[in-house]
Amino acid sequence: MVTGDSAYIKKINRSLILKTIIQHQKISRAELSKITGLNKATISVQVADLLQEEIICESRLEHNSIGRRPIMLSINGNAGYVLGIDLDYHEIIFNICNLQGKSIQMETLHPDTENYDEIVRLLITQIKKYIKAYSNSIYGLVGVVLGIHGTVNKDQSILFIPKYQWHHKDLKSDLEKEVSDIDIYIENNANLSAKAEKTYKYNYSDNLLTVILTSGIGAGIIIDGKLHRGYHGYAGEMGHMIIAPDGIPCKCGNHGCWEKYSSEPSFLEQLSKLSNKKVVHNDVKQLITKQDPTTMELLNDFIRYLSIGLNNIINLYNPETIVLNSEVLKIYPNAVNQIKNNLTSSVSQYREIVLSDLGNKACILGACSYAIQRFLEVPEIVLSMEDERHSKGDQSVEPIYINRAP
Numbered sequence: 001m002v003t004g005d006s007a008y009i010k011k012i013n014r015s016l017i018l019k020t021i022i023q024h025q026k027i028s029r030a031e032l033s034k035i036t037g038l039n040k041a042t043i044s045v046q047v048a049d050l051l052q053e054e055i056i057c058e059s060r061l062e063h064n065s066i067g068r069r070p071i072m073l074s075i076n077g078n079a080g081y082v083l084g085i086d087l088d089y090h091e092i093i094f095n096i097c098n099l100q101g102k103s104i105q106m107e108t109l110h111p112d113t114e115n116y117d118e119i120v121r122l123l124i125t126q127i128k129k130y131i132k133a134y135s136n137s138i139y140g141l142v143g144v145v146l147g148i149h150g151t152v153n154k155d156q157s158i159l160f161i162p163k164y165q166w167h168h169k170d171l172k173s174d175l176e177k178e179v180s181d182i183d184i185y186i187e188n189n190a191n192l193s194a195k196a197e198k199t200y201k202y203n204y205s206d207n208l209l210t211v212i213l214t215s216g217i218g219a220g221i222i223i224d225g226k227l228h229r230g231y232h233g234y235a236g237e238m239g240h241m242i243i244a245p246d247g248i249p250c251k252c253g254n255h256g257c258w259e260k261y262s263s264e265p266s267f268l269e270q271l272s273k274l275s276n277k278k279v280v281h282n283d284v285k286q287l288i289t290k291q292d293p294t295t296m297e298l299l300n301d302f303i304r305y306l307s308i309g310l311n312n313i314i315n316l317y318n319p320e321t322i323v324l325n326s327e328v329l330k331i332y333p334n335a336v337n338q339i340k341n342n343l344t345s346s347v348s349q350y351r352e353i354v355l356s357d358l359g360n361k362a363c364i365l366g367a368c369s370y371a372i373q374r375f376l377e378v379p380e381i382v383l384s385m386e387d388e389r390h391s392k393g394d395q396s397v398e399p400i401y402i403n404r405a406p
């Protein structure tokens with residue numbers, strides 16, 4: 001049993017109370033006591049502190065029955081703001097969320113440079129701009145989380161970003177030299193995307209994989225509710241699993257890597273080659289609608305190789321939820337069924353395969369949610385973009401068992 005002094009226990013209780021308020025959006029003191037198991041006196045003292053700090057606020061619940069309307073507690077959304085940054089190649093997305101995780105401002109820049117120092121300069125200018133813009137709120141901008149499309153060490157330094165060809169960059173320190181009074185955190189984009197899927201969509205799933213096909217293949221892995229980073233922090237580089245011996249050469253030095261067969265760039269590249277013109281996502285929709293034979297054949301291959309890789313990772317992780325983040329699959333109505341039909345192994349077990357609704361916003365939403373979590377010092381959070389939630393009892397999600405092993 002864990003023991004600790006009263007300050008430690010108070011901190012743990014505060015974290016539990018905040019986590020519960022975030023999860024329920026609006027909750028009364030009585031419900032809070034019931035759900036957390038903390039007695040009413042403890043709830044009363046902690047809630048008074050949080051109200052005084054203006055981290056939470058009170059409101060009256062509207063209802064029609066006679067009697068007093070209960071006082072509800074919720075996170076004071078506008079007490080502070082967080083900045084999530086998706087640092088992609090020639091495209092940097094900046095997203096501001098309030099403390100309730102609602103996205104309130106988004107900006108996309110397309111810097112025409114790969115120069116590290118120039119990008120650092122741009123990031124500093126942008127972060128300072130947002131600090132100033134939100135300085136009138138109670139806590140101002142409380143955290144910045146950056147998503148990196150490359151390998152990030154556990155100490156948050158960058159090992160390698162292939163598209164920028166940046167090796168061994170300490171971006172966090174370089175930013176903190178100029179922006180020292182704010183919490184800055186660096187994380188891999190697929191990890192942040194996995195976090196967003198769990199935080200905003202699939203709260204119930206403690207074993208979730210997100211596989212992102214939009215630029216190469218990257219995966220974010222959540223095991224038993226926690227992000228799995230691996231020994232160095234590089235877990236999830238699944239695009240470089242070899243699925244075809246002596247196959248297509250890859251920049252990583254091997255042949256036959258998964259992303260050479262099942263990433264969107266490889267699909268579009270092959271389709272462009274066969275069509276003798278540059279094919280982009282918008283063209284794919286039209287080509288699928290008119291059942292263009294070349295497109296349909298390539299799409300079948302794309303899905304067949306995708307299924308091979310998924311079969312392998314399903315056997316490694318036995319996931320509850322697999323979220324595929326892909327624009328191409330989203331415009332092909334039969335994609336998920338076709339993938340499921342390919343997964344015929346008697347030992348591959350998973351619960352559900354779904355397409356990401358968050359799409360290219362997954363990284364920034366994961367970044368913002370992580371910044372909120374760090375500011376409020378809670379172990380996990382459940383957020384919603386709308387006021388609807390997936391829950392454990394959601395009837396639309398049926399468990400899937402394929403040819404259950406005897």
Ligand SMILES: [Zn+2]
Nearest residue numbers: 240250252257
């Ligand atoms: Zn490779």
